[in-house]
Amino acid sequence: MTSSILTRRATLALGALPFFLPGIAHAQAEPVRIGVILSASGGLAGFVPPIRAAVQLAIEEINAAGGVLGGRPLQMVEADDQTNPQVGVSVATRLVQAENVAAIIGPMASGITIAVANAVTIPAGVPIVSPSATAPALSTLNDNDTVFRTAVPDGLQGQVLARIVREKGIERVAIMAVNNDYGRGLASAFAEAFRGRGGTVTATQNFEESRPSYRAELQTLASRGNPQALLLIAYPASGGNTILRNAVENGFFQRFIGTDGMRDQSVVEQIGADPMQGFFGTAPGSAAAPERRQAYEQAFRRANPNTDPGAAFVAQSYDAAYVIALAVQAAGSTERAAIREALRRVANAPGEAVGPGEFARAKQILQGGGQVNYEGASGPIEFNAAGDAQGRIEHWEVRNGQVETVGQFAE
Known part of the structure; x- marks a missing residue:
């Protein structure tokens, strides 16, 4: 577990301006504790560094803008679920009961999110916003409206991927999917859409x-x-890299398609640029307005010059932190039920549009009795009745040894 209340910049500013008593008072105010469940070890560990950086950036921006509820800073309380549902339930229990977090960002994997929700957060009434759990099964949870996600569900990804595969002239595809909610759900969504477009799933x-x-x-x-x-x-x-390596070395397949779980530069680095040339797939993308995306990317690169702000689920993680903070501010409370009820009010229209880095302006609007509509780094969130974000799907491809975004689709 790691905790951070003050940003590096805020700490320096306080040191340089000891006479600024209001800032010191804010820094000493009781923090609002936000749980962050990441898969810092295990199969998803490679995705975590930029995701953590995005959450930290959002929290730093919010605290630099004076925090929430009259100057209370956000405190990130991180836990590692080890990419394991049982561990996820254990650390979520600690966050909810011992750490008394107001809300949770994460978990990352769909199966872990479902386990945590059913065993811990739904009974406790704790709102969770996952930036990366995409399995269709999350939409049907009996969750008392506590489970939200800023990532687009896999039903849309399956449709878009089927379209792209057929447009590339591929008629027959074999599927190898990890045996969990994510893998089974996305394989089913793709297969149904692919067959609907005249394709054949051979096995x-x-x-x-x-x-x-x-x-x-x-x-x-x-x-x-x-x-x-x-x-x-x-x-x-x-397993993903091992499967690709086995397939390449034994000549079983020459052409490969992936989804968000395999959209990672480490795949190319470990398997090789030549065999991975043309490897393509889909992932939750960005529907953000250009100026909002630019504001986010510039801030991210200033804070993390060697990290990719466009990596999988990074913008969605930043947005998860923002919508939770805005919900706390709009609710005027750290009560979990109040935060849950406020999430759609700050994420959905109507309301004055606010974007990345605009927390101070959003607070002004809310304090003046107005409404805000957060349009984030990944696009307008617009939570539907199931807590799912409405967005776009990215088409990515390996070109000259680099994973590149080549298009965005709404289907």
Whole structure:
């Protein structure tokens, strides 16, 4: 667990201006504790550094703008679920009961989010906003309106991916999907949409994570129905890279398709630029207005010059922190039920549009009795009745050894 109340910049400012008593009073005010459950170890660990940086940036901006509720800073209380549902339930219990967090950002994986919600946060009435849990099953949870996500659900991703695959002239695809809610849900969404566009799924294999070899499964998939490509729904560090390596070394497949779980530069670095050339897929993208996206990216690069603000789920993580902070401010309270009720009021229209880095202006509007409509780094959030964000899907592709965004789709 790590905690941070003051930003580096705010700390320096206070040191340089000891006479600024209002700032010191704010710094000493009781913090509002926000839980952040990340998969800092395990299969999703490679995605975490830029995601953590995005949450930290948002919290630093909010605290630099005077925090919430008359000067209370946000305090990030981080926990590592180790990419494991049982550990996720354990750390969520600690955050809710011992740390007394007002709300939670995360978890990252869909299966962990579902486990945490059912076992911990729904019974406790704690609102959670996941930036990266995309399984369709989250939309149907009996959650008492406590589960939200800034990532677009996989139903839309499956439709967009099917469209892109068919437009590339691919008619027959084999699917290898991680055996969890994310993998099974996205494989099903893609298969239904792909068949609807005249494509054929030659075979599907759900695999268990972190095995030393997947040669037998790949050989079986390659031998059925003459597939033109392999769709891999996985995470790099817990099976995805091993599957790609096995497929390349044994010549089972020459063409590869991925989803958000495999949209990572480490895949190219570990498998090689030549065999991964043309590897393409989809991930939750950005529907943000250009000026809002630019404001976010410039701030992110100033704080993290060697980290990619466009990496998977990074903008969505930044937005999760912002909507929670705005909900606290709009609710005028740290009561969990009040925050939950305020989330749609600050994220959805109507209201005056506010964007990344504009927390001070948003507070002014709210304090004046107005409404705000947060339009974030990933786009307008607009939570629907199920707590799902409405957004776009990114089309990415490996070109000259780099993972690049080549398009954005709403379907």
